[in-house]
Amino acid sequence: LSSTLAVDRAWDVDGHGGARTCTPSRLLLGAGPSPVPPRIMQALSQPTLSHFDPAFIEILEDVSARLRATLRTRNDATLALAATGSGGMEAVVGNFVEPGDRVVAAVAGEFGRRLADAAERAGAEVVRVRAAWGRSVPQERLIEAARDGVDAMLCVHGETSTGVRQPLDGLADACRERDGLLIVDCVTSFGGEPLRIDEQGIDVAFSATQKCLNAPPGLSPVTANDRALERLQNRRKARSWYFDMSMLLRYWLGDGNRPYHHTAPSNMLYALREALLLLEEEGLERRWARHARAHEALLAAFEVLGFVRLPREEDALNPVLALRTPDRIVEWRVRARLLERHGIELSGGLGHLNGVLWRIGVMGCGARREVQREVVTAVAAELDRDPSEALEALEAGWAT
Ligand SMILES: Cc1ncc(COP(=O)(O)O)c(C=O)c1O
Numbered sequence: 468l469s470s471t472l473a474v475d476r477a478w479d480v481d482g483h484g485g486a487r488t489c490t491p492s493r494l495l496l497g498a499g500p501s502p503v504p505p506r507i508m509q510a511l512s513q514p515t516l517s518h519f520d521p522a523f524i525e526i527l528e529d530v531s532a533r534l535r536a537t538l539r540t541r542n543d544a545t546l547a548l549a550a551t552g553s554g555g556m557e558a559v560v561g562n563f564v565e566p567g568d569r570v571v572a573a574v575a576g577e578f579g580r581r582l583a584d585a586a587e588r589a590g591a592e593v594v595r596v597r598a599a600w601g602r603s604v605p606q607e608r609l610i611e612a613a614r615d616g617v618d619a620m621l622c623v624h625g626e627t628s629t630g631v632r633q634p635l636d637g638l639a640d641a642c643r644e645r646d647g648l649l650i651v652d653c654v655t656s657f658g659g660e661p662l663r664i665d666e667q668g669i670d671v672a673f674s675a676t677q678k679c680l681n682a683p684p685g686l687s688p689v690t691a692n693d694r695a696l697e698r699l700q701n702r703r704k705a706r707s708w709y710f711d712m713s714m715l716l717r718y719w720l721g722d723g724n725r726p727y728h729h730t731a732p733s734n735m736l737y738a739l740r741e742a743l744l745l746l747e748e749e750g751l752e753r754r755w756a757r758h759a760r761a762h763e764a765l766l767a768a769f770e771v772l773g774f775v776r777l778p779r780e781e782d783a784l785n786p787v788l789a790l791r792t793p794d795r796i797v798e799w800r801v802r803a804r805l806l807e808r809h810g811i812e813l814s815g816g817l818g819h820l821n822g823v824l825w826r827i828g829v830m831g832c833g834a835r836r837e838v839q840r841e842v843v844t845a846v847a848a849e850l851d852r853d854p855s856e857a858l859e860a861l862e863a864g865w866a867t
Contacts, residue, residue: 491810492810493806493810493811493812494809494810494811494812494838494841494842495812495828495833496811496812496813496827496828496833496838496842497812497813497814497826497827497828498627498628498655498787498814498826498828499627499655499675499677499678499684499828499830500677500678500683500684501677501678501679501681501828501830501831501832501833502681502831502832502833502838503681503682503683503738504681504745504832506741506745507681507682507683507738507741507742507745508738509741510737510738510740510741511682511683511734511735511737511738511741512734513734513737515733515734516733517730517733518718518727518730518731518733519725519727523731523733523736524725526733526736526737526740527719527731527736529740530547530736530739530740530743531545531546531547531719533740533743533744533747534546534547534688534690534743535690536743536747537657537658537743537746537747537751538653538657538662538664538672538688538690539662539663539664539665539666539751540664540665540690540692541665542664542665542690542691542692542693543720544690544691544692544695544696544712544716544719544720545688545689545690546688546689546690546715546716546719547676547686547687547688547689547735547736547739548673548686548687548688548689548710548715549685549686549729549731549732549735550685550686550687550710551675551677551684551685551686551687552652552654552673552674552675552677552687553581554687554710555654555673555674555675555687555688555689556581556582556585556652556673557585557707557710558673558687558689558707558710558712559650559671559673559689559691560582560585560586560589560650561589561705561706561707561710562691562699562705562710562711562712563619563648563650563670563671563691563695563698563699564586564589564590564591564618564619565589565590565591565618565702565703566589566590566591567590567591567592568586568589568590568591568592568618568619569591569592569594569615569616569617569618570583570586570591570592570593570594570617570618570619570620570621571594571596571609571612571613571617571619571620571621571647572586572593572594572595572596572620572621572622573596573598573604573609573620573621573622573623573633574595574596574597574598574604575597575598575599575600575601575602575603575604575626575629575631575633576600576623576626576627576628576629576631576817577626577627577628577817577818578623578626578627578628578652578654579604579621579622579623579626582621582623582652583595583621586619586621589706591618591619594612596608596609596612600628600629600818600819600820601629601631601777601778601782601789602631602778602779602782603626603631603632603633603634603778603782604622604633606634606635606636606637606638607637609622609638609641610637610638610641613641613642613644613645613647614645616645616647617641617642617645617647618646618647618648619642619647619648619649619650620638620641620642620647620648620649620650621650621651621652622635622638622649622650622651622652623651623652623654624651624652624653624655624656624660624662625652625653625654625655625656625659625660625784625786625787626655626784627654627655627678627784627787627826628816628817628818628820628826629777629778629789629820630776630777630778630783630784630787630788630789630826631778631782631783631784631789632656632660632782632783632784632785635649635651635667635669638668639667639668639669639670640668642668642670643668648670648671648694648695648698649668649669649670649671650669650670650671650672651669651671651672652672652673652674653672653673653674654673654674654675654678655678655679655784655786655787655830656674656679656784656786657674657675657678657679657680657688658678658679658680658746658751658754658830658831659678659679659754659755659758659785659786659829659830659831659834660679660755660758660784660785660786661755664690664692665692669692670691670692670694670695671689671690671691671692671695672689672690673687673688673689674687674688674689675687675688676688676735676738676739676742678786678828678830678831679758679786679830679831680739680742680743680746680831681742681745681830681831681832681833682735682738682739682741682742683735683738685732685735686732686735686736686739688739689712691712696712699712699713709729714726714728715728742831746831755785757834758785758786758829758830758834759785760864760865760867761785761829761834761835761836761839761865762783762785762786762788762829762834763864763867764836764839764860764861764862764863764864764865765788765827765829765839765842765843765861765864766788766790766864767860767861767863767864768839768843768857768858768860768861768864769788769790769827769843769846769857770860771856771857771860772793772843772846772847772850772852772857773793774790774791774792774793774825775790775791776788776789776790776791777789777790777791777820777824785829785834786828786829786830786834787826787827787828787829787830788826788827788829789816789824789825789826790824790825790826790827791823791824792823792824792825796850798815798822798823798824798825799815799822801846801849801850802815802825804849805845805846805849808845808849809841809845809848809849811841811842811845813825813826813827813842814826814827814828827842836861836862836865839861840858840861843857843858843861844858
């Protein structure tokens with residue numbers, strides 16, 4: 468109804484007849500952004516509403532409730548920040564880490580490195596517990612590091628730069644014993660890897676829309692429990708005005724009175740709502756299982772083509788398949804041809820893994836057999852290989 472009204476309005480003389488600008492069509496199978504399905508694109512193009520429109524407030528509340536359900540948390544403070552994942556990181560560190568805090572940070576890849584760096588910029592004394600890129604950080608070492616005190620422990624649940632899943636068992640208890648907060652980057656794991664915020668004792672988490680949720684980049688879901696919020700009350704004001712959680716929550720959780728903080732990116736929130744709805748229709752657990760199967764099936768196909776998974780099996784993160792490329796290929800040249808000739812995007816390695824690693828997204832609607840057939844066929848063609856054996860391995864993986 469609202470779109471009909473908008474089109475009928477007298478002032479609405481511009482912008483009919485379709486967009487004049489366009490972008491090429493791509494199959495996004497890199498480390499993110501992931502493919503955005505038509506349903507989400509359609510949701511995105513619904514009429515823009517203002518941040519005070521009661522119809523929009525309903526959407527906001529719906530997004531918050533669906534985020535709670537999919538993050539498996541009862542935290543009232545569950546919202547979607549107008550920011551990418553890095554903005555989520557800034558917000559979380561800026562609100563929950565203070566100068567002089569003792570912070571234990573797990574660093575085994577680019578995103579762990581960034582999180583530790585952000586805490587240091589916030590004035591914390593950062594104890595980095597490192598592991599080789601391609602491995603997870605052993606929990607015992609994090610627990611040991613927390614013995615001398617921990618105001619916050621920082622972990623990346625899904626390290627996108629290496630395709631590694633960081634186990635979190637035991638970390639919440641170690642933090643609670645020292646009255647510290649467990650803060651987790653769930654940018655890549657949310658929606659594709661088992662994640663239960665409350666059960667796992669995660670105090671604060673942030674994510675992003677462009678990975679396993681398949682919405683465009685631009686929002687960062689964030690959740691914080693009461694322990695974390697208590698800390699906000701007893702501390703100085705957040706360094707950042709835009710990311711001040713107390714002010715943001717007054718708008719998100721306001722009952723009747725929602726003081727203006729910033730203009731909500733309404734269309735992005737429609738996209739996120741549709742993404743969460745799609746996820747619910749499939750079922751969270753079924754979706755986790757599909758990602759696991761898709762990861763293993765794709766691995767089997769690429770092993771036939773001479774690639775080797777970087778992480779050990781027990782460390783593998785389902786949404787990102789990180790593969791060492793065969794010595795005989797110039798990896799960036801093959802990726803460039805995949806983009807040029809097939810419209811398929813894959814990611815290379817970061818840091819010292821640049822030139823020797825591929826990262827293939829196994830995210831949401833990208834974690835499907837038909838999509839994987841397409842990428843395996845294209846890669847085989849670019850490597851001058853018959854794709855049959857790799858495709859058989861893929862099918863066998865999906866059949867298990
Ligand atoms: C694990 C992880 N954390 C944080 C980020 C940063 O997110 P963004 O690029 O949306 O700012 C990314 C992006 O790839 C990521 O994979």
